[in-house]
Amino acid sequence: MTPQPAESALRRGAGPKIPRQARTAHGRRFGTTAELYDAVRPGYPAAATDAVLTGAADRPLDVCDLGAGTGLLSRDLTRDDRVGELIAVDPDEQLLDRNPAQVRVGAAEAIPLPDGSVDLVTAAQAWHWFDPQAAGAEIARVLRSGGRLAILNNQLDVRLPWVLRLARIMHAGDVYRPGWQPHLGPGFTTEPTQEHLFTTMVTVDTVVKLAATRSYWLRSNERTRTRVEANIRDYLAHEVGFDTTGAFELPYLCLVSISHLPTDQ
Incomplete structure (x- = not known):
């Protein structure tokens, strides 16, 4: 493990390149498409969730799934014997309505949990919506001694040229940044x-x-959405050559970053 580098040395993670206030607003629009989001966004590979829970204590973990949304990760955590109490936190009530865990409305910058109340905080497909400094401080507050933060990000595997082109047409914002680490402030x-x-x-x-x-689609007008859809269909059918009536494999990459607080001596 390595200490946190200086902020200037960090490579920023992929995410919407918009001002903080606007980013927060856009990050709370997903409830308008909650059912669709739940249906088409991929879950997390078993190897990734296992990595998050491996090395756990000899008792079930108390977990906060932060920015939990509809519960793509929460569902896996609720089915794992290594997890005890699971609380899903998100600012969007429409998304939480679909989450199977115990839910609380709240933000990463103001987590509605007591000090030192959980062993693990997870943030799946959510970190880029957070203020990293404020979120890092809040996560440190709610974690117990030796607690962990696990950040999971699914992204299209843009190392493949055809997937990179598709991501750009979709305005997905997915960029491959090997070794990316979050800036969490002191202690981690x-x-x-x-x-x-x-x-x-x-x-x-x-x-x-x-x-x-x-988010690009959600903040676009109908004319832009129609153009994006036409570009996707044309690219996959005519440039990539997929059968427009059949199924094909879409490659993904799940990045997992795990950070630790020190154990009190």
Whole structure:
């Protein structure tokens, strides 16, 4: 494990490149497409969730799933014997309505939990919406001694040229940054970032629906959405050559960053 580097030396994670206030507003729009988001966004590979829970204490862990949304990660955590109490936190009540865990409305910068109340905080597909300094301080507050933060990010595997082009057409914002680490402030140490490859079966229609869950689409007008959809369909059918009536594998990469607080002596 390595100490946190200076902020100037960090490589920023992929995410919407918009001002903080606007980013917060956009990050709370996903409830308007909660059912679609739940249907087409991929879950997390078993190897990734296992990495998050491996090395756990000899008792079930109390976990806060932060920015939990509809519960793509929460579902896996509720089914794992290594997890005891699970509380899902998100500012969007419409998303939480679909989350199977115990839920609380709240933000990463103001977590509605007592000091030292959980062993593990997870943030799946959510860190880029947070203020890292404020969120880091709040996470440190709610974690017990020796507690951990696990950040999981699914992204299209843009190392593949055809996937990179698709991501750009979708305005997905996915950029491959090997070794990315969050800036959490003092007290945390962070393990080397893990990469877990997986694929999901999709159709051209599924890819269009996937684009419709992205922040670019949600803040665009109908004319822009129509253009993006047409570009996706044309690219996959004519340039990549997929059968527009069949299914194909869409490659993904899950990045997992695990950070630790020290254990009190």
